[in-house]
Amino acid sequence: MNMKRNQADSIPDVYCMSTQQSPTFSTRLIEWQHVHGRHGLPWHSSNPYHVWLSEIMLQQTQVNTVIPYYQAFLAKFPTILTLAEAGSDEVMAAWSGLGYYTRARNLHRAAQLIVAQHQGQFPDDVEQVMALPGIGRSTAAAICAFAFGQCRPILDGNVKRVLARWAGITGFPGDKKVEAAMWVLAEQLVPQADIETYTQAQMDLGSLVCTRSKPRCDVCPVAADCVARQTGRTTSLPTPKPRKAIPTRATTMLLIWRGDKLLLQKRPDRGIWGGLWCLPEVDTSLDAEAWCARHGMALESTTCLPAFEHVFTHFRLTISPVACEVSGPGLTPDEQWQWFDHKSALAAGIPQPLRRLLTNRQAVLL
DNA sequence: AACACGGGGGT
DNA sequence: ACCCCAGTGTT
Secondary structure, eight states: OOOOHHHHHHSOSOTTGGGSSSOOHHHHHHHHHHHHSOOOOTTOSSOHHHHHHHHHHHTTSOHHHHHHHHHHHHHHOOSHHHHHHSOHHHHHHHHTTSOOTHHHHHHHHHHHHHHHHHTTOOOOOHHHHHTSTTOOHHHHHHHHHHHHOOOOOOOOHHHHHHHHHHHTOOSOTTSHHHHHHHHHHHHHHOOSSOHHHHHHHHHHIIIIISOSSSOOGGGOTTGGGOHHHHTTOTTTOSOOOOOOOOOEEEEEEEEEEETTEEEEEEOOSSSTTTTOEEOOEESSGGGHHHHHHHTTOEEEEEEEOOOEEEEOSSOEEEEEEEEEEEESSOOOOOSSEEEEEHHHHHHSOOOHHHHHHHTSGGGSOO
8 A cells, every 4th residue: 555654544444344254334334224224215216317417416405405306307307418408597497496506507518518429328437427517526436336336436525524433534534635545445445236325325324323413323333343433533523624724913911910909901892802801911021111100100020921822713812921010109990990809800801811810820929 | 603515716 | 736615504
């Protein structure tokens, strides 16, 4: 196996599946499908046009929504030729309500291509299928499996979730390396017979049992050797999409202690921490002395405390707290400024990072 | 309100 | 080759 090390590492030993004693992954899925999977779906046929239409409709749309549209669409356009010869308006009208209208435009274009290039016969060569607009590798594999019995793996969102959990594959499945590793695994697991049942089983297991949240592991046919289940990672797999980098800002907050009283400033109602009592902020710890002087206080001592991070939805704030002992007349309390003792500060409306700071030993001098 | 989704399109 | 999007349902 010529895989890069980090990929191989993320895939536990599934390569020996074919030699193990207990039923293989695919065998268990197929048995499960016969008892618990979906049956009698209207597109369960080997008519490639029917299979194709259903696969396109099922992209980003659930089975129960698709069924009535599928039947109406086929009644209106019973063959690839009738679809190819229809006008765009008719096709779009038949799709109306399903959403993602690019799918309908691609379907229509593909029908015309099949007429022009394949004499109106849906191609059975997977490369030619994949060359049609709106059909990628996974959809092509599903069509070739259902319509022609070809043993090819699919890899849609449901399958990615099942494989990530069962094999314990970490990393965001949208990442190309991770996706490539999943295709390799999917290839390995494909059975040599009953590909139709197996393909449907993967779809059904993903949507009925191995769901995004609250998977029903108690009824899962592959729970026994599921890595996520064994290691308590069903909720953290598949690895979620990395949050896009949020900007980091920095600020210095002054803990102005005058005796055992801490100076807090009430923020305006609008904006961040609106209406909460907060520490005065300066640009750097070097500004502490000037800040005190400007507010009629003498700075007796300063202690720089360890910086820490607070994460908002849209940015990350690095807070450098500086504890200051001050003397002098001090600020006269008013609407905006108040002196709090430690206990009353914690009882006041203060933001979470200040609460963290005040419950930390170091921040509370004296 | 944020996330998920298969394929296409743009850089 | 890589990143991001469209457009809608789910959590």
